Structure formats: C-alpha cells, structure tokens
Amino acid sequence: MITTKDxxxxxxxxxxxxxxxxxxxYADQLNSVxxxxxQLDEVDTREVEPTYHVLEMNNxxxxxxxxxxLTQDEATGNAPKTQDGYFKAPRII
Amino acid sequence: MxxxxxxxxxxRNSSAKKVISQCIDRIEAGKFNTFITVAKExxxxxxxxxxxxxGPLAGVPIAIKDNISTKGIRTTCASRILGGxxxxxxxxxxxxxxxxxxxxxxxxNMDEFAMGTSTETSYYGPTLNPWDTKRVPGxxxxxxxxxxxxxxxxxxLGSDTGGSVRCPASFCGVVxxxxxxxxxxxxxxxxxxxxxxxxxxxASNVADMTLLFNVIAGHDPRDSTSVPGExxxxxxxxxxxxGLTIGVPKDYFGDGxxxxxxxxxxxxxxxxxxxxxxWQEVEMPHTKYALAAYYVIAMSEASSNLARFDGMRYxxxxxxxxDWHTTYxxxxxxxxxxxxxxxxxxxxxxLSAGPAIPTTFRLSISFTYLSTRSSASPDVxxxxxxxxxxxxxxxxxxQYPHWILHLGATGR
Numbered sequence: 001m002i003t004t005k006d007x008x009x010x011x012x013x014x015x016x017x018x019x020x021x022x023x024x025x026y027a028d029q030l031n032s033v034x035x036x037x038x039q040l041d042e043v044d045t046r047e048v049e050p051t052y053h054v055l056e057m058n059n060x061x062x063x064x065x066x067x068x069x070l071t072q073d074e075a076t077g078n079a080p081k082t083q084d085g086y087f088k089a090p091r092i093i
Numbered sequence: 094m095x096x097x098x099x100x101x102x103x104x105r106n107s108s109a110k111k112v113i114s115q116c117i118d119r120i121e122a123g124k125f126n127t128f129i130t131v132a133k134e135x136x137x138x139x140x141x142x143x144x145x146x147x148g149p150l151a152g153v154p155i156a157i158k159d160n161i162s163t164k165g166i167r168t169t170c171a172s173r174i175l176g177g178x179x180x181x182x183x184x185x186x187x188x189x190x191x192x193x194x195x196x197x198x199x200x201x202n203m204d205e206f207a208m209g210t211s212t213e214t215s216y217y218g219p220t221l222n223p224w225d226t227k228r229v230p231g232x233x234x235x236x237x238x239x240x241x242x243x244x245x246x247x248x249x250l251g252s253d254t255g256g257s258v259r260c261p262a263s264f265c266g267v268v269x270x271x272x273x274x275x276x277x278x279x280x281x282x283x284x285x286x287x288x289x290x291x292x293x294x295x296a297s298n299v300a301d302m303t304l305l306f307n308v309i310a311g312h313d314p315r316d317s318t319s320v321p322g323e324x325x326x327x328x329x330x331x332x333x334x335x336g337l338t339i340g341v342p343k344d345y346f347g348d349g350x351x352x353x354x355x356x357x358x359x360x361x362x363x364x365x366x367x368x369x370x371x372w373q374e375v376e377m378p379h380t381k382y383a384l385a386a387y388y389v390i391a392m393s394e395a396s397s398n399l400a401r402f403d404g405m406r407y408x409x410x411x412x413x414x415x416d417w418h419t420t421y422x423x424x425x426x427x428x429x430x431x432x433x434x435x436x437x438x439x440x441x442x443x444l445s446a447g448p449a450i451p452t453t454f455r456l457s458i459s460f461t462y463l464s465t466r467s468s469a470s471p472d473v474x475x476x477x478x479x480x481x482x483x484x485x486x487x488x489x490x491x492q493y494p495h496w497i498l499h500l501g502a503t504g505r
Contacts, residue, residue, distance in 0.1 A: 015418065
C-alpha cells in the first residue's frame with residue numbers, strides 16, 4: 001500500500017517535483033497498478049532461468065580502436081546553457 | 094494508400110525532387126495531425142542526392158517516428174522536454190535508409206516517449222485515425238501507421254516495446270512488424286525500455302514492409318544486443334502456405350474479447366486453411382501474466398532511461414537555476430507529461446522499494462518464458478492483438494490505467 005508520504009519520497013528519488021494536491025491521486029493510481037501486479041505472486045519462478053537475451057548471446061566485445069566521435073561543438077550544441085565550451089549545471093555544493 | 098512500386102514508377106516518370114515535393118504537399122494538407130516536424134528543407138536536398146542513388150529505395154519518401162534520431166532534423170519524442178532537440182547524429186536505421194536512397198520527409202507523432210496505445214499523450218496533440226477521425230489510431234506509433242493509412246507516404250518506421258507498432262498498424266488497417274529482439278540496431282533510438290524495444294517497419298502491404306525491413310535489419314557493433322549476420326528477408330515472400338502448421342493460442346480468446354475481433358481472427362485462420370495450411374489450438378498458460386511482467390520491467394527501465402533528461406546537455410531548461418535537486422525536479426515536472434511521470438514513479442518504486450515488492454516483481458521473472466511458452470510447436474502462432482475495436486478519442490485518458498491493463502491482459 002503506497003501512502004502519500006511514499007509518493008513524496010518516490011518523487012524525490014525520481015527528481016520529479018510534486019504538488020501537495022497531486023500526492024493522493026498518484027497514490028491511488030500507483031496502488032491500482034500494484035494491485036494488478038499482485039497476480040505475479042501466483043507464478044512459481046524458482047525453476048525459471050532469467051532471460052538476458054532472447055537469442056543466445058553473451059560477452060559481446062569490439063576492437064579497442066579509436067574511432068571518430070562528436071566534436072565539442074556538436075556535443076554541446078543542444079545544451080541550453082554553456083560556458084567556455086562546457087555544459088553549465090546548477091551549483092552542486 | 095501509396096505503394097513503393099507505384100512510387101518507383103512515379104520516380105521513373107518524373108524526378109525525385111517532384112515526387113518529394115508532392116509528398117510534402119500532401120503532408121501539409123493532411124488533416125490527421127500525423128507529423129510533428131516536416132523536413133521541408135532537408136528533404137528536397139536529400140531528393141537531389143538520391144537521384145544518383147542505385148539503392149532499392151532511391152527517392153522513396155519515408156516518415157520516421159519521432160523517437161529515432163535524425164541528424165539535423167528535430168527529434169522530440171512527442172515531449173515538451175525535448176521540444177528543441179536536434180540530434181547531432183543519425184540512428185543506425187537512418188544511416189541504412191540513406192544508403193538505400195530513401196528520403197526522410199519528416200518526423201511523425203507518437204505517445205510521449207512511446208508510452209501509450211493511443212497517440213493521445215503527445216505534447217503536440219493527438220493523431221486521428223484516418224478511417225474514422227473520432228477514433229484513435231492506436232499507439233504508440235500512431236503517426237507512423239496513420240500517415241500510411243492516409244496515403245501521405247508509402248513507408249514509415251515505428252518502434253515497438255509492448256505492441257507499439259502492431260497496435261496502430263492494426264487500428265489503421267496497415268501492415269507492421271515487431272522484429273525479433275536484436276535483429277535491428279537500437280543505436281539512435283531514444284530508450285524507453287531497452288530490453289524490450291525494437292524499431293519496426295510499417296507499410297501498406299507485406300511486400301513493401303519486407304523491403305523496408307530488409308534495408309534496416311543488420312548487425313551494428315554500436316548496439317551490443319545487435320545480432321551478427323545479414324539475411325535477405327525478401328526470400329521469405331513466398332505465395333504458398335501449403336503444409337504450414339498454425340497454432341491458435343486459446344488463452345488469448347475468452348472473456349472481454351469483442352466478437353467482431355474474434356471473428357476476424359478466425360476468418361484469417363480459416364482463409365489460410367483454405368489455402369492449404371492446418372491449424373490446432375495450443376496452450377500458452379502464462380499469457381495472462383505477460384502484461385504485468387511487461388509492466389514491471391518496462392516501468393523500471395523507463396525510470397532509469399529517462400533519468401538522463403535533466404536539461405543540462407539537451408532539452409528544456411528553466412530560466413532560473415536553484416540548487417541542483419530543485420532545478421532538475423522542476424525541469425522534469427514541467428517537461429514530462431502525466432503518463433510519463435506516472436511510469437517513472439512506478440518504476441522508481443519498483444526499483445527502490447526492496448522487501449515491499451514481492452520477489453516475483455524482480456527481473457528474475459523470465460518474460461520470454463511467461464509470454465511465449467506453448468504446449469505444441471507449430472510453425473507460426475496467430476494470437477489476437479487487441480481485445481476490442483479501436484476506441485474513441487479521450488476515452489483512454491479518462492479511464493486510465495484500467496483500460497490499458499485490460500487491453501494488454503490478453504497478451505500484447
């Protein structure tokens with residue numbers, strides 16, 4: 001059972017600002033979906049191997065070679081705020 | 094609807110420039126809100142270059158779902174948060190299309206970040222079903238299917254995570270394919286649930302769809318899940334089903350299935366039988382769990398894949414910065430739509446709740462096991478795709494999430 005307090009915490013983890021009046025609505029919706037998920041409890045998966053790929057592939061390697069990449073201008077071209085060729089982020093500390 | 098062979102004939106009789114400019118005129122006169130961005134500048138240039146191409150799609154116009162990166166053409170994922178994003182590189186499938194001579198005429202509408210089955214969650218407004226404008230075209234690749242049905246373009250690309258090519262292709266009466274995972278490179282596809290999604294071709298008929306599939310399929314070392322090897326899939330275009338065995342999973346038919354849908358699936362099975370195939374019922378007892386398993390995996394992957402949208406390297410940025418947490422949280426709250434937020438929250442909960450989530454919610458569930466094991470091994474299986482006819486606009490929005498859950502509970 002997800003409470004409005006849980007929703008607030010999940011929103012904090014997900015970096016989604018929540019308005020006070022939205023919390024109850026989200027809690028209701030999340031609970032209804034979680035109820036639906038509950039049916040998975042019926043399935044015994046102890047003998048089932050996890051699926052990592054539908055085809056049998058593992059350990060994919062490539063040659064350790066330098067290849068072309070984006071230029072600095074191309075890489076920063078979509079950034080809303082830049083300074084001296086760098087991405088400009090808000091203050092962290 | 095327009096076929097590739099008809100387009101190739103038009104190209105022989107006129108020029109790529111003319112064919113593309115007529116195509117753009119059709120798109121701009123369109124009444125179904127199929128496109129988010131029309132490539133009015135780059136398409137005529139590409140048409141000039143493609144005039145010299147010897148590729149199988151030289152000069153053929155194609156519409157691309159707006160979650161596939163196109164160098165120099167805006168790519169929004171139908172979201173406000175990527176409203177001004179212009180990719181600096183092409184997806185692998187776009188490179189392949191350009192090599193084949195195809196001309197990208199624009200980016201088509203979809204559910205925001207491919208999350209939905211109606212194309213109503215787009216920030217740029219819903220796409221209408223060309224057969225009946227009061228109804229949805231399906232989703233999430235609704236623009237891709239609707240633009241084919243409307244006769245605007247002969248070919249389109251969509252993407253399919255849990256039915257997003259198959260559902261709109263069905264609702265719009267066109268042909269679409271979700272290829273086996275790994276056959277098409279996901280390089281340049283903006284991720285929603287990366288362990289499930291594949292880019293898929295959409296066209297007005299099977300031959301055109303196969304031609305497009307043949308162009309975009311193939312190995313790409315930039316996607317580590319991409320399968321090595323090349324095949325000519327057009328060899329599979331054989332007009333003969335004699336001796337083919339068809340499995341009809343009875344678990345797909347039952348409560349809540351519209352009789353018209355059920356009848357139409359059986360009509361198809363019996364038609365194949367008349368042509369020499371045989372059918373038998375098969376059991377797929379885990380079908381009923383497929384949607385719940387899909388949801389847990391897709392939401393969890395969505396919450397981590399969409400963590401990258403914070404307004405720093407691309408996308409929406411608000412005027413004023415606060416501390417980092419508040420800045421990101423406000424950008425994401427304003428940039429994402431309701432459905433996207435709901436799925437991020439659900440996924441964040443599934444990944445963080447620890448003991449509160451039963452162990453079967455964890456990825457120890459074998460999605461393949463749950464959804465595809467059956468009691469016999471026919472050559473092919475014919476399930477039904479959706480339990481009902483396509484709904485009227487806005488019904489989905491007001492009834493969410495139950496309608497979506499019912500839709501998928503039959504094994505999308």
